[in-house]
Amino acid sequence: xxxxxxxxxxxxxxxxxWVGFHLDDIRDDLLQHIQLTGLAVLFGLLxxxxxxxxxxxxxRLYGPVLGFTGMLFTIPSLALFILLIPFTGLSIxxxxxxxxxxxxxILVRNIVEGLRGVDRDVREAAxxxxxxxxxxxxxxxxxxxxxxxxxxxxxxxxxxxxLVTITALIGQGGLGQLFLDGFTxxxxxxxxxxxxxxxxxxxxxxxxxxxxQHRLTPWARSRGR
Amino acid sequence: xxxxxxxxxxxxxxxxxxxNLDLEVPEGDLTVLVGPSGxxxxxxxxxxxxxxxxSSGRIVVDGRDVSKVDPPELRRRIGYVIQQxxxxxxxxxxxxxxxxxxxxxxxxxxxxxRVGELLELVGLPAEVRDRYPHQLSGGQRQRVGVARxxxxxxxxxxxxxxxxxxxxxxxxxxxxxxxxxxxxxxxxIVFVTHDIDEAIKMGDRIAIFRQGGHLEQYAAPAELLAxxxxxxxxxxxxxxxxLKRLALVPVSAxxxxxxxxxxxxxxxxxxxxxxxxxxxxxxxxVDDDRRLLGWASASDMAERGRVGDLExxxxxxxxxxxxxxxxxxxxxxxxxxxxxxxxxxxxxxEGIVTLELLSREIS
Numbered sequence: 001x002x003x004x005x006x007x008x009x010x011x012x013x014x015x016x017x018w019v020g021f022h023l024d025d026i027r028d029d030l031l032q033h034i035q036l037t038g039l040a041v042l043f044g045l046l047x048x049x050x051x052x053x054x055x056x057x058x059x060r061l062y063g064p065v066l067g068f069t070g071m072l073f074t075i076p077s078l079a080l081f082i083l084l085i086p087f088t089g090l091s092i093x094x095x096x097x098x099x100x101x102x103x104x105x106i107l108v109r110n111i112v113e114g115l116r117g118v119d120r121d122v123r124e125a126a127x128x129x130x131x132x133x134x135x136x137x138x139x140x141x142x143x144x145x146x147x148x149x150x151x152x153x154x155x156x157x158x159x160x161x162x163l164v165t166i167t168a169l170i171g172q173g174g175l176g177q178l179f180l181d182g183f184t185x186x187x188x189x190x191x192x193x194x195x196x197x198x199x200x201x202x203x204x205x206x207x208x209x210x211x212x213q214h215r216l217t218p219w220a221r222s223r224g225r
Numbered sequence: 226x227x228x229x230x231x232x233x234x235x236x237x238x239x240x241x242x243x244x245n246l247d248l249e250v251p252e253g254d255l256t257v258l259v260g261p262s263g264x265x266x267x268x269x270x271x272x273x274x275x276x277x278x279x280s281s282g283r284i285v286v287d288g289r290d291v292s293k294v295d296p297p298e299l300r301r302r303i304g305y306v307i308q309q310x311x312x313x314x315x316x317x318x319x320x321x322x323x324x325x326x327x328x329x330x331x332x333x334x335x336x337x338x339r340v341g342e343l344l345e346l347v348g349l350p351a352e353v354r355d356r357y358p359h360q361l362s363g364g365q366r367q368r369v370g371v372a373r374x375x376x377x378x379x380x381x382x383x384x385x386x387x388x389x390x391x392x393x394x395x396x397x398x399x400x401x402x403x404x405x406x407x408x409x410x411x412x413x414i415v416f417v418t419h420d421i422d423e424a425i426k427m428g429d430r431i432a433i434f435r436q437g438g439h440l441e442q443y444a445a446p447a448e449l450l451a452x453x454x455x456x457x458x459x460x461x462x463x464x465x466x467x468l469k470r471l472a473l474v475p476v477s478a479x480x481x482x483x484x485x486x487x488x489x490x491x492x493x494x495x496x497x498x499x500x501x502x503x504x505x506x507x508x509x510x511v512d513d514d515r516r517l518l519g520w521a522s523a524s525d526m527a528e529r530g531r532v533g534d535l536e537x538x539x540x541x542x543x544x545x546x547x548x549x550x551x552x553x554x555x556x557x558x559x560x561x562x563x564x565x566x567x568x569x570x571x572x573x574x575e576g577i578v579t580l581e582l583l584s585r586e587i588s
Contacts, residue, residue, distance in 0.1 A: 121309035135328075
């Protein structure tokens, strides 16, 4: 048995009185985190859809589109935010633009693969029944591509939740703000709270998306019965 | 009516799928396009609803040049069934069948009633309506495919190997059911298959294609079998052409012979005389109302005694007027007498059909 009393270490890892005192701040950080994530994924979808449809319509575009969004994905996040500051300053747009760019690779790839994965016979039958192109996309192909698209949205969401913590460095940090506080004060409690909450947020977000997918795809439920 | 006027389809890679085709598909008939793979039969079918555009020539459907009609609008008035069926996996059976009514803008109530009607028409229980396609068997899915194609009661149906993906037993049943259905609905149908037996069974008329999209012969099945236009057609029809023809000709087409007939009260000597007069060693035994009792062998006929005392054996197979000559042939080869016995109303004796009568009909 060692001499050091472990309870003291635990007590220093998290001091509940600080948590109680900063509940409002923590809540604001959490809400901002959710807001940044939600908006980034939403804007990502709004951009990824037309890009994906173009890549399907003109298959030669698909390579370059993937290459470009892949390149965006490889830019170190901190560098990207700093590069954006001259254009958008320290506003919420700086983090949103960066976060949105990171979602594009995953979303475009999953939307394109999802739509391409729709059974050829089903598409042909739809065409032969007299669907117009737009209606066929909306009523037949998108619903059938949904599982693959949702998988992309889930990965994009969880990735974004992680990335948001970094944007604290440009003053738009969500829960990342707690990390900064912890580092500046040399005090572990905010860091632990931040880690636990962002992990929990990622978990809950993923679970929610699974639930949404389940509701949207009733036909998949009876499988394997 | 559908007519092809000098229609050619050349693909961008230079292959000619359909070569200067002239073809008229009569209204209310089931016309089969048949031929080996690569003969252009599916391309021909798909040009009708513009899934493939013709390179030159005109296709006229009910007086309208299809190239002048907006494709979605054209297609909603033409039923379409393919081998893979292509049901929408994310929609229930009811929603699948309601596809074209919905596209055409029918109201909910009318659509619902129509779906119920169609399920009944194709012989599916009402409770499949709320199931998803993957919960049905292959044969059931194929029926849903047919119901979906019939939904808005289109005057024309296009069917591309519709029964190709199910096992032979189910296929044969679906074919029979579909023929019955066609008797009822009388659609103008263009039906593609590579199976000549299916073509003969289903078609009012058959168009035989050859690689490169040449139409080799276009005729009713019996005519095709009797007079193939050339060696390609004869080869494609196969060595058993005579047998296939027999399947198309009803027993009523040949005049049955009276045969050696005796009653159970007649004596053996008379029976033996009848058998000898006919040139065989057996007699047909009928009662006073000419109801068939069976046959008796001459070797059993003693000089004394009556026919009723002999061992009377049943004919295992009997044919009626609307059976095919092929069924008659089958009855012949399965009976020791070597003839087929023809009856009406179940057991009223009408005469016998012999191999000689058959070959006279066929040659």
